[in-house]
Amino acid sequence: MSSQPQREMNSESLEPRPRTPMSDAEARNWLQRTWDDGKGFTSWFQQVHHTVIGRRYIITAFCFFLLGGLLAALMRIQLSHPENHFLSPDFYNQVFTMHGSTMMFLFAVPVMEAFGIYMIPLMMGTRNIAFPRLNAYSWYLYVCGGIMLYVAFVLNTGPDVGWFAYPPLSGPDFSPGKRADFWAQMITFTEVAALAVAVEIITTIFKLRAVGMSLNRIPLFGWAMLIHSFMVIFAMPAVALDSSMLLMDRLISTHFFNPAEGGDALLYQHVFWFFGHPEVYIIFVPAMGIVSEIIATFSRRPVFGYPALVLALVANGFVGFGLWVHHMFATGLPMMGYSFFTAASLMIAIPSAVQIFCWIATLWTGRINWKTPLIFVIGFFAIFVLGGLTGVMLASVPLDTQVHDTYFVVAHFHYVLIGGALFPLFGGIYYWFPKITGRMLSEKLGLWHFWLFFIGFNLTFFPMHILGLKGMPRRVYTYLPQNGWGTMNFIATVGALFMTAGVLFWLYNIWTSYRRGPLAGDNPWGASSLEWATNSPPPIYNFDELPTVNSRTPLWTATAENPVIRGLRIDDREVLITRVLDAEPDHINSFPKPSPWPFWSAMATTALFVGSIFNGYALYIGAIPLAFTLTMWFWPKKHEIALEEAEGVRR
Amino acid sequence: MIRLFAFWAGTFNDHSVTEAMGRQAAVIAHEWWFFFAVCTTVFIITMLFLARALMKRRTVEDVPLATGPAVLDPRRERTLTIAVSSAMGVTVVTLFVLLFVSISTGASIRHFNSKNAVTIQVMGHQWWWHVIYQNTAASETLQTANEIHIPVGKPVVILTSSNDVIHSFWVPNITGKRDLIPGYSTALWIQADKPGRFRGQCAEFCGHQHAHMAFYIVAQEQNDFDAWERAQINPAVTPAPGSLQEKGMQKFMAGPCVMCHTIRGTDAGGAVGPDLTHVASRSTIAAGTLDFNHENLLKWVRNSQDIKPGNKMPAMQITDDDLNAIVAYLESLK
Numbered sequence: 001m002s003s004q005p006q007r008e009m010n011s012e013s014l015e016p017r018p019r020t021p022m023s024d025a026e027a028r029n030w031l032q033r034t035w036d037d038g039k040g041f042t043s044w045f046q047q048v049h050h051t052v053i054g055r056r057y058i059i060t061a062f063c064f065f066l067l068g069g070l071l072a073a074l075m076r077i078q079l080s081h082p083e084n085h086f087l088s089p090d091f092y093n094q095v096f097t098m099h100g101s102t103m104m105f106l107f108a109v110p111v112m113e114a115f116g117i118y119m120i121p122l123m124m125g126t127r128n129i130a131f132p133r134l135n136a137y138s139w140y141l142y143v144c145g146g147i148m149l150y151v152a153f154v155l156n157t158g159p160d161v162g163w164f165a166y167p168p169l170s171g172p173d174f175s176p177g178k179r180a181d182f183w184a185q186m187i188t189f190t191e192v193a194a195l196a197v198a199v200e201i202i203t204t205i206f207k208l209r210a211v212g213m214s215l216n217r218i219p220l221f222g223w224a225m226l227i228h229s230f231m232v233i234f235a236m237p238a239v240a241l242d243s244s245m246l247l248m249d250r251l252i253s254t255h256f257f258n259p260a261e262g263g264d265a266l267l268y269q270h271v272f273w274f275f276g277h278p279e280v281y282i283i284f285v286p287a288m289g290i291v292s293e294i295i296a297t298f299s300r301r302p303v304f305g306y307p308a309l310v311l312a313l314v315a316n317g318f319v320g321f322g323l324w325v326h327h328m329f330a331t332g333l334p335m336m337g338y339s340f341f342t343a344a345s346l347m348i349a350i351p352s353a354v355q356i357f358c359w360i361a362t363l364w365t366g367r368i369n370w371k372t373p374l375i376f377v378i379g380f381f382a383i384f385v386l387g388g389l390t391g392v393m394l395a396s397v398p399l400d401t402q403v404h405d406t407y408f409v410v411a412h413f414h415y416v417l418i419g420g421a422l423f424p425l426f427g428g429i430y431y432w433f434p435k436i437t438g439r440m441l442s443e444k445l446g447l448w449h450f451w452l453f454f455i456g457f458n459l460t461f462f463p464m465h466i467l468g469l470k471g472m473p474r475r476v477y478t479y480l481p482q483n484g485w486g487t488m489n490f491i492a493t494v495g496a497l498f499m500t501a502g503v504l505f506w507l508y509n510i511w512t513s514y515r516r517g518p519l520a521g522d523n524p525w526g527a528s529s530l531e532w533a534t535n536s537p538p539p540i541y542n543f544d545e546l547p548t549v550n551s552r553t554p555l556w557t558a559t560a561e562n563p564v565i566r567g568l569r570i571d572d573r574e575v576l577i578t579r580v581l582d583a584e585p586d587h588i589n590s591f592p593k594p595s596p597w598p599f600w601s602a603m604a605t606t607a608l609f610v611g612s613i614f615n616g617y618a619l620y621i622g623a624i625p626l627a628f629t630l631t632m633w634f635w636p637k638k639h640e641i642a643l644e645e646a647e648g649v650r651r
Numbered sequence: 652m653i654r655l656f657a658f659w660a661g662t663f664n665d666h667s668v669t670e671a672m673g674r675q676a677a678v679i680a681h682e683w684w685f686f687f688a689v690c691t692t693v694f695i696i697t698m699l700f701l702a703r704a705l706m707k708r709r710t711v712e713d714v715p716l717a718t719g720p721a722v723l724d725p726r727r728e729r730t731l732t733i734a735v736s737s738a739m740g741v742t743v744v745t746l747f748v749l750l751f752v753s754i755s756t757g758a759s760i761r762h763f764n765s766k767n768a769v770t771i772q773v774m775g776h777q778w779w780w781h782v783i784y785q786n787t788a789a790s791e792t793l794q795t796a797n798e799i800h801i802p803v804g805k806p807v808v809i810l811t812s813s814n815d816v817i818h819s820f821w822v823p824n825i826t827g828k829r830d831l832i833p834g835y836s837t838a839l840w841i842q843a844d845k846p847g848r849f850r851g852q853c854a855e856f857c858g859h860q861h862a863h864m865a866f867y868i869v870a871q872e873q874n875d876f877d878a879w880e881r882a883q884i885n886p887a888v889t890p891a892p893g894s895l896q897e898k899g900m901q902k903f904m905a906g907p908c909v910m911c912h913t914i915r916g917t918d919a920g921g922a923v924g925p926d927l928t929h930v931a932s933r934s935t936i937a938a939g940t941l942d943f944n945h946e947n948l949l950k951w952v953r954n955s956q957d958i959k960p961g962n963k964m965p966a967m968q969i970t971d972d973d974l975n976a977i978v979a980y981l982e983s984l985k
Binding site for chain 2: 088089090093161162166168169173174259260263264265266300301302304305308330331332335338339342343346347349350353354356357358360361363364365366367368369378381382385386389390392393395396397398399400401402403404405406468469470471473474475476477478479480483484525526528553556
């Protein structure tokens with residue numbers, strides 16, 4: 001494993017570099033020095049490494065998860081018995097809107113991207129994510145959007161029009177004040193952040209893969225994040241457009257959605273759900289990637305039907321865009337269109353079924369390693385299959401007109417999203433925690449977490465199916481005693497208590513294991529993908545030497561003679577760019593160093609976004625500091641110019 | 652099955668998808684039980700396969716991780732391919748069956764017999780239902796609120812529209828939802844097969860009091876319905892001179908009430924709140940929230956904000972005497 005710089009450097013302005021062969025330790029020191037983002041207060045705002053930003057993303061997303069969960073608990077207390085006065089209708093409406101918006105925009109999508117940011121460069125065998133400064137920028141923006149929303153909420157200006165914010169209720173006539181504006185602008189924040197991350201992940205997967213990792217060898221989590229990112233790019237602009245049109249209706253008196261002036265309230269719904277349905281798959285597809293990784297590792301064999309699974313994910317990505325009208329079956333659109341969307345909604349069951357069957361086949365022929373990540377995946381199966389089947393029911397127009405906007409739908413999408421995304425995510429945490437922190441989570445506490453959460457989940461959400469059939473509509477802050485919904489709601493509230501306990505066990509597990517858990521070592525589960533080929537936690541340069549790949553399960557087929565990539569400078573942030581299809585080496589690129597400007601750009605963007613809630617002119621004035629910070633961000637540094645010249649000579 | 656469900660619920664539920672009392676709801680309830688049976692079967696089979704896949708004698712406990720992953724046996728992989736493909740085949744066929752059932756159910760709901768249909772206009776307001784029985788003769792057109800009377804066994808056309816935000820018209824025992832979207836008017840038809848009172852509730856989030864925006868459909872035999880309709884067309888009764896009711900009427904006409912409510916046959920012609928011409932013939936007040944009775948009326952008129960916070964009727968600054976008089980007057984409006 002001796003590593004040495006293979007090339008002479010050409011620029012005299014650079015630091016002196018070693019000319020003699022160096023030891024492994026020396027080489028690692030060099031790499032450490034080159035890739036180190038620095039420590040201390042000011043450095044914190046300049047850091048750009050994907051593990052650093054990824055960790056921040058994961059922690060932030062889970063903070064929002066806990067906040068969203070707290071709001072859910074408030075709702076369950078309010079609904080535990082009829083005509084309860086625990087929350088006022090006004091506050092309840094804010095709470096359920098904040099819960100939905102938090103979970104969808106501030107937790108579910110960002111947390112999937114967070115794992116992508118952390119894991120994808122490691123899985124692809126490279127040293128950083130593509131566009132690292134953009135990555136840092138996206139995190140600041142995401143945090144600022146979330147903080148803005150919660151500050152508004154604490155000041156009693158939380159949005160109260162639902163996470164979907166249908167006009168005219170969210171329009172200027174029926175929602176005076178700034179509540180709906182904060183919601184709409186939070187969308188802009190998170191969408192810009194999500195789009196940035198999507199671009200980074202696509203580029204990382206397409207161009208920064210380890211040599212030998214041709215398209216048909218990308219780990220399934222990589223495929224899932226790739227499809228997730230493409231879906232983000234096609235879906236998110238729709239909602240950003242929609243919320244911006246709403247903002248304009250509210251702020252500068254356009255009439256996009258005002259029927260009295262020739263606008264169309266239904267237009268909003270079409271554009272919203274054109275994003276809103278793919279959103280579900282944006283959340284769910286990465287979770288499928290996590291499930292595939294865990295199943296392969298814990299049944300000790302490659303996943304059965306890799307091509308089928310990849311195609312199923314791709315199919316999810318495409319068909320997911322053809323279902324949006326099934327959120328609008330009650331609006332009275334023409335029947336011909338409805339039939340098309342029924343067929344499409346049933347069709348999406350096919351790729352999901354392919355995945356389920358392939359995973360069962362994998363488990364069937366594998367040797368089971370009964371560990372917490374796998375147990376969460378088993379929980380995922382039970383819950384997600386049930387949620388998928390109620391989804392099949394909702395695809396039917398007549399059935400949907402009965403259960404649409406009732407607690408049946410609440411039950412359905414919590415089965416799909418908690419079952420389909422949160423359970424795999426929890427599994428993923430138990431799976432990757434050792435990689436991220438270097439320590440194992442406790443299996444025993446993990447089981448407590450699983451069983452409390454699993455039982456609590458079913459107690460909470462299963463009765464909601466029955467409530468929906470018994471006619472309980474969604475988004476009601478209370479109900480009458482004679483409706484007969486009291487018992488089921490009480491059971492649901494008790495279930496929520498169990499779920500809370502489960503989450504507390506999980507937090508306790510993380511707290512103690514982070515400090516005192518057993519050391520993990522590089523590859524505690526005997527897994528096959530590249531993130532396990534380096535230390536836990538990974539060094540700041542990820543890999544001592546860039547790995548190469550000779551199969552879909554590189555660590556299982558690696559031999560002692562497995563080649564590694566040499567020839568990258570260790571005194572500069574060089575990464576190897578490979579070709580999209582076959583991952584053959586293409587050229588070398590020098591990655592950016594830490595910079596404070598992504599932070600300042602994000603602050604300028606925040607000022608612009610928040611300002612434009614109150615005054616349209618903020619767009620013009622706010623553009624000035626933004627332009628300045630962006631210019632500074634991209635201003636070439638002397639050092640970089642020198643390197644580029646050197647690069648030119650080398651070619 | 653339906654009876655089993657009714658057993659869970661205890662008694663007949665006037666607000667339930669599975670206890671159909673109208674033609675549309677009955678067709679949908681059949682479809683529901685079919686889907687329920689198919690999906691339950693699929694769920695059980697999938698879980699059995701999963702359980703079988705997990706039950707093994709050889710787990711990693713016996714074989715340490717260090718021995719490396721399993722070596723794939725090509726013959727077994729081929730068997731798996733066949734198994735997964737056949738399972739997919741079954742899935743696709745099942746989905747086609749469900750698609751067929753869904754579309755044919757949809758078609759039978761829409762099958763529309765417009766002969767002798769009663770036409771009723773329903774308009775959503777924050778947070779009550781405005782009901783208009785159109786008639787070619789203007790004097791025969793009647794308005795009411797939060798209670799829709801229909802004749803049994805006869806098709807009824809509901810014309811929907813909204814006055815402010817999006818609401819959704821839904822009576823689970825009779826039929827599925829239809830959104831009331833400002834700027835759009837749609838028509839749906841319903842038919843009750845048995846007499847009875849069936850609860851409906853707004854199903855699209857519409858603001859503060861979305862939770863308290865219910866109504867009732869009262870399905871009556873044709874004779875009863877005709878009698879009801881004739882009574883409703885009449886203007887309001889005039890209270891006897893010198894009575895408490897008359898005092899109440901004066902207070903009503905002189906107070907803020909008149910700004911928002913209509914009582915046909917009097918000067919009250921407001922269109923913001925429900926028509927009160929025959930309010931005492933209705934069984935509930937505040938959009939299905941409270942039973943129509945003396946105590947509830949007192950509470951409601953004095954301060955409706957206690958009962959439905961955020962609703963559009965302000966708290967009244969009136970003396971107890973005036974309140975009693977107004978309530979007595981309202982109770983006389985049969």
